Amino acid sequence: MKHNYLKLIVILFGQFLTIMDIFIINVSIPSIQQSIHASNGEMQFIIAAYLIGFASFLITGGRLGDLYGRKRTFIIGLIFFMVSSIACGISSGAAQLIISRFIQGVSAAMMAPQVLSMIQTLFPKHEERTKAMGWYGITIGIGTILGQFLGGYFSSLTVFEESWRLIFLINIPICLLAVYYSLKQLDESKMEVRQSFDTWGVFVLSAGLFGATYALTASEKEGFTVQNLLLVAISVCILIYFIKNQKDKLKKKRSYLIDFELFQYKNFNLGIIAVSFFFIMLDSYFYILSLFFQDGLKMSPLSAGEVIVFQGLGFILASVFSIKLILKYGKRALIVGLGFIIVILFLQVVFFRIQADFYLLCVLLFLHGVGVGSIIPSLANIALSGMSEKLMGNASGVYNTFQQIAAIIGIVAIGSVFYYFLGEKPLVEDYHKAFSIAVLINIFCLVFSITAVAKVPDYVLPKRKI
Template sequence: MLNSSASDMAAPMGAAAAQPDLQGIGLVTLLTGAFLSVMSGIIVSIAIPSIQAEFGANPAISSIIAYYGLAYGLALITGGRLGDLYGRRRLFVIGMGGFTLASLACALASSLTMIIVARVAAGLFAALLFPQVLSIIRVASGSDAARARNLSAFGVTLGLSGVMAQLLGGLLISANIYDLAWRWVFVLCIPIGLAACALGQRVIPESRAPGKARLDLAGVALSAIGFALVLFPLVEGRALGWPVWLLVLPLLAAPVFVLFARDQSAKARSGRDPLVDLRLFARGPVAGGVVIAFLLHSTIVSMPFIQAMYLQVGLGYSALHAALIIAPAGVSFIFASMLCNRLAPRIGMGVTMLMGAALAITGYLLCILIAHATPAIAAGWLGLGLLVVSCGQGLFMPLMLNVVLANVPPEKAGSASGVVSTAQQVGGAFGVAIAGLLYFGMLARHTGEAQAPAAAFGLATSYPVLAMTLCIFTLPVIFPRKQP
């Protein structure tokens, strides 16, 4: 069961793809969208102290990150479906253009409010472009092998974006060229975005779902309300102190999602076009893949938060010093993302993913041991544990995406990519919220103690261990049993 190959998983949908091949400069241009979307979220976090130094201490400073994530998460499913209906390349270019303009607005901002508004716009436009990356890879890769290679390149891009965000963010802000400080992290996005817009129209193949379906506006509204009720508490809970009313909001999301599911199912049965065809989730690989996307991304996003708290706040390291400890892990992720495409055909996708999850768990446990051994062991050795974690994630993630996309019809690629991306975004917000509760809760219990940061780091890192363990138990769901 766990030794299924890429071609086995793609078989149900393999006959449906007859699109222009995506390769070379077209693939590079497409992956630029993923690079900017991910790098922007990380590099802005590094710039927060510099922004605060210019505009003063303000509780709203966290909204720069929180509202970008909120806008991004709410619009991903809609962005994916718009690509299906009106052209995936077209939505990619529109999203990239809007994201570039929003970055320019951030760089020119003269107030905190202007930055927050521009970041909300950037999140919305990122939600238009990001789902198109995965859906175009699904429909425009000329073969199952090409799709696997392109998804491996997607994994490399995510690893590279993490490395570059840490290093460039630290270097640009420390260098403070022309006294622009934090503005450089937004200026950096502008030439890259402009180049991607100019090239995208020429080198990325266009595709869309057949027919003349319309956007399901009722579905858009219901999904946005439901995810707002879930995401708002996760992104703002710690800043607001987790008041009772905030904890009630996720409970209110349940009836909204029930209504959404009934609405989407009724439209699918009557032949109308729902925002999300829920019949896709009858496929084990799709349903299991979305669950794993949630769990995996909750660890990928929460761990940098835990690292920053421990290294910069707990141990007093500079942003650049912390970045130099963390950066090799990004290189490890890149290497493993390239390696997984070679391992999977030999030992099976399931075995490769199991190996990746086991490596990630081992790396997390190693990080906990190193933190508790500090200062007897230099904290810099934490980079070794993170390197093992990232190697496991690099083996795991591209194959997970391949399994999901291989089981989605090309005409539904956009909405399915939006669902997977939304699961990742909600998972990331959930992971940070849980890690924050564990970290600061333990820190409060051991206030003033020398080992308080290590104890807090260890407890918070136990969440990624649990999440990756749950990923292992979900693996059998995404690999259907072969019929005798």
């Protein structure tokens, strides 16, 4: 079992890289923009390209792992992540950086499903798997904090010009270490029955997801223009065709990309519902919180970053102690954790004002991080629990895809509500009103997550006396 924990550390390198590179670029935006002379629109797509590539190919990445081996797919993802990071680090213009970030996101999509799949296969017993998912949560917290810290640190270095390039080049030694230990420590796992790869399915699904995520991401800044709405409609039609195409292939026993047997697992469906509403809340909350702090409360980016770091610290701490709570109280601990987040959000509505004490902000964000950190690892555990090995990669890819699409929908939809109540010439009071309404919608989303978790069968997260 100790050997399995060594393998866990190796695969969590992939999760760490995936999360860190979502956040590491945010603080470096001014430096990058000045260096490569990018417009505001180009900078938006430099950030979004990673998420679009990531969300569009997660299901494909999961299926590749099932068919050709999770270890092999994980290592290939690491290699391409390293190469695309080098391409990002030496980019001379916005177009090259956008393309490189997109490939980086696709590479992350090759890794992420394998991480969840291999955790499930390495730790089949509930107790051990819960502990492993706790470390999965800790890795997310470390990646979030370290990404923001390193982004600011490297961008502020004055030793040489264009130090922002280090935010990408730092991935090289991490990837090399991860590849070396993956080759040395990981065992191969895949479906026992060899099947051909559904290339047409990949093309159709990727086109539908790419169009949808691109349109939703563009709508964040441009609004729901006719062009964006048309692209969403076309993408939905493509995805409907994809579902019909996949069902036909399953009936005819031809190669497929998604096995709809996944949705016969009650805990998988409930896990998808819970994580979707949770991430609609979470990512929109981070988005509006940053706007509220910097534009509403007039905090400097550095001060806002310092406060938000406390959130990450709470996340890491909760990922450690929530393991024992989940093992002892089962799903009841998750329901209490979700309720705890609701209470903290209500307190933030009351106390996040212009006169708010800095330390009070830190405490409330720390407590919010504690709540979030106690939830995220177990949501994946719910969805993937009891899944057969042949479906594991498929399930991981679908789970991650729903999570990412939900995050984008949350930013666009709840962000739009925030801007609507903000008005054209907002005062501090308007920012607080808009923040409060957006947070109330977030609370409504958490109620849906609580309802889904409450319906999860007890055997999925059984109680244990420890």
